[in-house]
Amino acid sequence: MEKGASFLFAGIHFDKKRFAADFSRFEGKKESDNGIEGLSSIANSDFEVIEDSTPSEKRKRKRKSAATESVEGFSVFRDSKLTVAASVNEENHPSENDPSEERKEFHRKLERDALYRKKYNIHVSGNNVPSPLQNFAELSTRYECDPYILHNLVELGFKEPTPIQRQAIPVLLSGRECFACAPTGSGKTLAFLCPVLMKLKDPSKEGIRAVILCPTRELASQTTRECKKLAKGKKFSIKLVTKEVIRHADFSKFSCDVLISTPLRLRLAIRKKKIDLSRVEHLVLDESDKLFELGLLKQIDTIVKACSNPSIVRSLFSATLPDFVEDLARSVMHDAVRVIVGRKNTASETVKQKLVFAGSEEGKLLALRQSFSESLNPPVLIFVQSKERAKDLYGELAFENIKVNVIHSDLSEIERENVVYDFRAGKTWVLIATDVIARGMDFKGVNCVINYDFPDSASAYIHRIGRSGRAGRSGEAITFYTDEDIPFLRNIANVMSASGCEVPSWITELQKKKWKKHRPKRDSISNKPKDDGDTEQPKKKSKKRRPKRDSIVTKPKGNGDSELQKKKSKKQRPEGDPIRNKPKDKGDTEQQKQKLKKRKLKRDSISTKPKDDGVSKPQKKKSKKAEEA
Numbered sequence: 001m002e003k004g005a006s007f008l009f010a011g012i013h014f015d016k017k018r019f020a021a022d023f024s025r026f027e028g029k030k031e032s033d034n035g036i037e038g039l040s041s042i043a044n045s046d047f048e049v050i051e052d053s054t055p056s057e058k059r060k061r062k063r064k065s066a067a068t069e070s071v072e073g074f075s076v077f078r079d080s081k082l083t084v085a086a087s088v089n090e091e092n093h094p095s096e097n098d099p100s101e102e103r104k105e106f107h108r109k110l111e112r113d114a115l116y117r118k119k120y121n122i123h124v125s126g127n128n129v130p131s132p133l134q135n136f137a138e139l140s141t142r143y144e145c146d147p148y149i150l151h152n153l154v155e156l157g158f159k160e161p162t163p164i165q166r167q168a169i170p171v172l173l174s175g176r177e178c179f180a181c182a183p184t185g186s187g188k189t190l191a192f193l194c195p196v197l198m199k200l201k202d203p204s205k206e207g208i209r210a211v212i213l214c215p216t217r218e219l220a221s222q223t224t225r226e227c228k229k230l231a232k233g234k235k236f237s238i239k240l241v242t243k244e245v246i247r248h249a250d251f252s253k254f255s256c257d258v259l260i261s262t263p264l265r266l267r268l269a270i271r272k273k274k275i276d277l278s279r280v281e282h283l284v285l286d287e288s289d290k291l292f293e294l295g296l297l298k299q300i301d302t303i304v305k306a307c308s309n310p311s312i313v314r315s316l317f318s319a320t321l322p323d324f325v326e327d328l329a330r331s332v333m334h335d336a337v338r339v340i341v342g343r344k345n346t347a348s349e350t351v352k353q354k355l356v357f358a359g360s361e362e363g364k365l366l367a368l369r370q371s372f373s374e375s376l377n378p379p380v381l382i383f384v385q386s387k388e389r390a391k392d393l394y395g396e397l398a399f400e401n402i403k404v405n406v407i408h409s410d411l412s413e414i415e416r417e418n419v420v421y422d423f424r425a426g427k428t429w430v431l432i433a434t435d436v437i438a439r440g441m442d443f444k445g446v447n448c449v450i451n452y453d454f455p456d457s458a459s460a461y462i463h464r465i466g467r468s469g470r471a472g473r474s475g476e477a478i479t480f481y482t483d484e485d486i487p488f489l490r491n492i493a494n495v496m497s498a499s500g501c502e503v504p505s506w507i508t509e510l511q512k513k514k515w516k517k518h519r520p521k522r523d524s525i526s527n528k529p530k531d532d533g534d535t536e537q538p539k540k541k542s543k544k545r546r547p548k549r550d551s552i553v554t555k556p557k558g559n560g561d562s563e564l565q566k567k568k569s570k571k572q573r574p575e576g577d578p579i580r581n582k583p584k585d586k587g588d589t590e591q592q593k594q595k596l597k598k599r600k601l602k603r604d605s606i607s608t609k610p611k612d613d614g615v616s617k618p619q620k621k622k623s624k625k626a627e628e629a
């Protein structure tokens with residue numbers, strides 16, 4: 001981490017001199033007394049306490065025993081004058097001259113809140129945390145929500161708030177800064193959009209009023225769409241910062257109610273076009289841990305500085321919340337509330353997760369093809385570790401009878417948009433992707449995520465597989481691994497077992513390994529000579545590949561049978577829709593049998609097809625058969 005480059009870094013290496021003003025502001029202040037002692041232990045059982053002291057102590061987070069700790073009121077973030085003032089008016093705060101009955105009622109309310117949070121697996125820390133929402137109607141009764149929002153929620157089909165919405169919405173509506181972590185697909189987008197729109201109340205032309213930052217263009221564009229849906233009926237100006245906007249907009253007169261951007265583009269607008277962010281009242285960092293990674297941190301820093309309005313309310317949302325992000329956030333946020341749904345850094349429980357030993361790169365391709373011909377249902381997302389590998393895998397699958405497409409950072413903005421659009425529309429059944437769409441993208445009904453390349457971190461794993469099993473739906477995730485991934489297997493296995501999936505015992509017995517971006521140099525996906533795309537694959541190569549076939553189904557240490565292995569050993573063809581046929585087209589058994597017979601032929605053809613020849617012989621036969629079928 002670069003030292004002294006930004007005040008975001010200062011949370012870790014606090015430079016007292018440089019931040020003398022801030023320091024003196026915080027220095028004299030002890031963490032405010034929570035005054036909520038003796039709260040029922042009901043909600044305390046799973047509460048993570050953060051101590052606001054030295055950096056090393058900060059890391060020592062204790063799980064306090066249920067009997068001794070209080071749920072709310074433990075100030076994890078620094079107080080500010082503004083937020084302290086706000087908290088006095090907090091709905092949870094008893095009045096000064098509290099008669100004992102009022103005080104009792106206040107405590108009863110806290111207990112009710114605690115019970116409610118326990119029911120929805122919500123864990124909070126911070127001063128005077130507002131009560132969670134019981135339903136969307138409370139937006140009106142408690143916060144005088146404009147009817148258009150309630151109307152739009154009904155139109156969107158949202159009947160009940162999700163747990164993160166129950167807690168984060170009241171926190172933000174109370175003007176508190178917020179730091180939220182909830183599983184993938186659990187409705188975090190609405191959890192920040194709804195309070196932002198409610199707080200903005202009416203459209204205004206006075207500068208830029210709210211900024212939402214997303215790590216990728218795709219996510220920024222998706223969030224813009226969602227924001228417009230929720231704002232329907234109100235003439236808010238909601239703008240996405242695109243290349244065009246950067247090029248042509250007159251930033252000296254630029255105003256909008258909500259501005260959505262990637263950090264890179266917004267920094268460009270700040271630096272080159274002098275966009276004015278000094279009136280921003282709400283700043284949301286979606287996928288905050290990604291935004292706080294080194295590559296984006298400088299840009300975020302510039303933006304956070306440019307949003308200089310002293311009464312700004314900042315919020316951070318993500319499905320993964322590493323300690324370093326908490327440390328950074330604590331250094332910049334004031335009297336924030338920390339909201340965690342479920343357990344921190346766990347995968348969605350609605351995704352059934354599997355590990356498959358593929359032996360080698362060739363094994364992966366074979367395993368993939370085998371899976372396709374057996375039981376996988378589109379839409380399917382396949383993640384690989386680099387754009388080169390994405391292109392290679394696409395090259396391998398493009399000529400099959402699969403509606404496959406690929407997305408990576410080499411594509412233009414329009415191309416990327418089109419790929420996403422086609423996948424959403426069901427025109428693409430299998431989408432090969434790099435991590436560019438691993439975060440935040442909400443594709444409805446992705447049935448299966450395949451980690452063709454082992455993810456480079458546990459959080460990458462959580463976000464990738466979180467493209468499936470969203471909004472309570474079920475999904476499946478298959479992760480291929482090879483020998484070089486085995487040292488990192490346990491990290492993924494931990495995530496799997498934390499979300500209730502079975503993991504073979506030999507994996508949990510592996511040595512713990514700390515990983516830093518596991519991206520090994522992998523053998524090429526395609527065995528075709530790179531510079532000779534037009535010629536046929538030399539026969540030698542295909543011969544060489546055959547013995548490796550066994551490695552797909554051979555587990556490394558005589559243990560942990562994968563689903564594929566079991567299926568193969570039974571020599572049965574499982575039921576399911578082959579992906580080459582129409583998604584819901586069942587009962588194609590005759591064709592499947594023929595394909596089975598031709599499996600040997602199919603294997604030979606993996607890498608023999610010429611790059612630029614649209615259809616190879618076996619494929620022509622296959623497509624003819626498909627047409628006939």
Ligand SMILES: Nc1ncnc2c1ncn2[C@@H]1O[C@H](COP(=O)(O)OP(=O)(O)OP(=O)(O)O)[C@@H](O)[C@H]1O
Pocket residue numbers: 157158159160161162165182183184185186187188189190318319439440441442466467470471
């Ligand atoms: N209250 C609700 N009831 C039903 N569905 C909802 C509700 N809120 C959001 N959704 C839907 O849930 C899906 C996932 O929401 P969203 O994209 O906000 O998840 P997320 O928590 O941000 O996920 P990720 O961590 O992957 O970014 C969306 O399709 C959204 O429309």
